[in-house]
Amino acid sequence: xxxxxxxxxxxxxxxxxxxxxxxxxxxxxxxxxxxxxxxxxxxxxxxxxxxxxxxxxxxxxxxxxxxxxxxxxxxxxxxxxxxxxxxxxxxxxxxxxxxxxxxxxxxxxxxxxxxxxxxxxxxxxxxxxxxxxxxxxxxxxxxxxxxxxxxxxxxxxxxxxxxxxxxxxxxxxxxxxx
Numbered sequence: 001x002x003x004x005x006x007x008x009x010x011x012x013x014x015x016x017x018x019x020x021x022x023x024x025x026x027x028x029x030x031x032x033x034x035x036x037x038x039x040x041x042x043x044x045x046x047x048x049x050x051x052x053x054x055x056x057x058x059x060x061x062x063x064x065x066x067x068x069x070x071x072x073x074x075x076x077x078x079x080x081x082x083x084x085x086x087x088x089x090x091x092x093x094x095x096x097x098x099x100x101x102x103x104x105x106x107x108x109x110x111x112x113x114x115x116x117x118x119x120x121x122x123x124x125x126x127x128x129x130x131x132x133x134x135x136x137x138x139x140x141x142x143x144x145x146x147x148x149x150x151x152x153x154x155x156x157x158x159x160x161x162x163x164x165x166x167x168x169x170x171x172x173x174x175x176x177x178x
Contacts, residue, residue, distance in 0.1 A: 005036050018044060023116045025157075026137050026145070030176035035161070038175040042157050048111055049145060049156045049177075055104040056146035062099045065092055104142075111138045145177065152178075 007014050017037070022044045025031050033041070067090040070078040079086045100108065118135040121128075149156050160174045 005040050007036060007040070019114055019116055022048070022114060023118065023137065025175060025177070026115065026141065027118055027135065030174055032162070032172060032174050034165070035159070035171040035173050038159050038173045041175060042159065044114060045177075046154065046156050048114060048141060049149060050154065051107045051110065052141040052146040053149050053152075055101075055107045056142055056150065058101045058104040059098045060101070061096055064095050064097055066095055067091070068093045108138045108142075111141060149178075 007017065009017065018040055021031060021033060021037060021041050025041060025045055026048070070089045070091055072078055077088050080089045081087075115137045118137065119132050120135055122131045156178055158176050158178050160176070162172050162174055164170065165172050
């Protein structure tokens, strides 16, 4: 007896499919898929959320001084003359950052092994690189999802059957974060 569902795919295809579905579940909050896939996704997603809940407050806040180039109204860098050369002038800015503890850093890296990076493209600039930004799903897990489930012991996902699919009569379900 197998320890997991093979889903009619090779191991690399199956891992890629599950990674993609778990990434979309965490990004969107709910997805529609088949029952067998949803049952496999549930285990992976719940482990990631449990890891995030365990490590959500395991960091310290540090203030860092950083040099930032001065910019004019148009957003271009301001140049100054020093010793006959044009150089960029800088301002010093203090910034607060979160410094992960070693266990939280390890959890973050374990999550990145499973989750794909998501690039969000604005609708008005569709097809262009300008304005795209990468969404860090590990931060979403730590900052948004983990505090929501802090008082809950497991059971972070719900599977609701919505009926058979028209083409092949496979049972379709909605898997969502509770």
